[in-house]
Amino acid sequence: MRQQEETGKPGEGHRQRLRDRFQAQGIDALTDTEVIELLLTFGTPRCDCRPAAEEAMQRFKSLPEVLDAPSAALAKVRGMGPKNIFALQFIQGVARRYLRQRIQKKNYITSSKEVADYLIHSLRGLRREVFVAVYLDAAHAVIDSEILSEGTVNVNTVYPRELLKAALARNAAALVIAHNHPSGSREPSAQDEQLTRALHLVCSFMNINLLDHLIIGAGETVYSFADQGRMEAVRKDCAALRTKLG
Known part of the structure; x- marks a missing residue:
């Protein structure tokens, strides 16, 4: 009292x-x-x-x-x-908002942890899948980020045309894409692999470099296609396909 x-x-x-x-x-x-x-x-x-x-x-x-x-x-x-x-x-x-604005104009390569922190905070705990694009300039500085799709994320729901339109509107030279797994697992599915390959191929025709695909799981867990060496395999496969197509 x-x-x-x-x-x-x-x-x-x-x-x-x-x-x-x-x-x-x-x-x-x-x-x-x-x-x-x-x-x-x-x-x-x-x-x-x-x-x-x-x-x-x-x-x-x-x-x-x-x-x-x-x-x-x-x-x-x-x-x-x-x-x-x-x-x-x-x-x-x-x-x-703080985490989103903190990464703007920072180099992605040297600030990838801050980008991951922003994505973890934004996507963790969501009950639906959300697809996010992070737009980078030629020096890999972050220009902007936005949610492009909500729902089940696959090649049928993420439209390459919309991604390219948004990237070109920002004069982006490179991209990082990310989505969450509401199940909590951070391991990529076959659809995640297919989506990465499809978007990398389409972006390459417009001279836009897809640097990484991040998957946000439970807690603080993040799966990076680049860190796991899978982006390099995607690049080689897409380069071979472009050569075959002429």
Whole structure:
């Protein structure tokens, strides 16, 4: 009761200690539950948000899962209302914009981890497959990125014409493509292989270099066709096919 009498807000002394700890030691000084608690207080600053944060962690198991959870699922947490849900989803949106803008104009080769971080944050936890293109200039600096397709990603749903149109509109000289696997597996399927070959061949006719195909799995896992040596095999096969076609 003393905390409430001193501040007029339930738990304010506790929250202030969390804020002080963050300012003195950074985010690593807080547990995931404490991070969620502070985020929830942005929506309802006069309420004790600790019980809701604890239940959210029990229900969803991790900070990323809480932030990725849909509104309907979050609303089932006791003590979590529309303002709390807004606070969580707003910070998630800010983080995605920050990561997206951070990679722009940076060289992809030297900043590939930052690009992967952005894609992981954007695509992790989605319940549907999403296809993303990252456009690069001749020096492999990132120009832009966008979602081009949603749904099952294969050669029938990702239209090469739309990809080329978007790339040419940005004067892109190279591309990195990515999609997620809602199942959590990061291993490429036969359709993923077929899609990579088809897009690489089409792009090569327009002198656009497809550098990599990334697959976002569960957690922080990413499969890179380039890192696994599969892009080199795709390039050789496409070059041989172009020679055969004349």
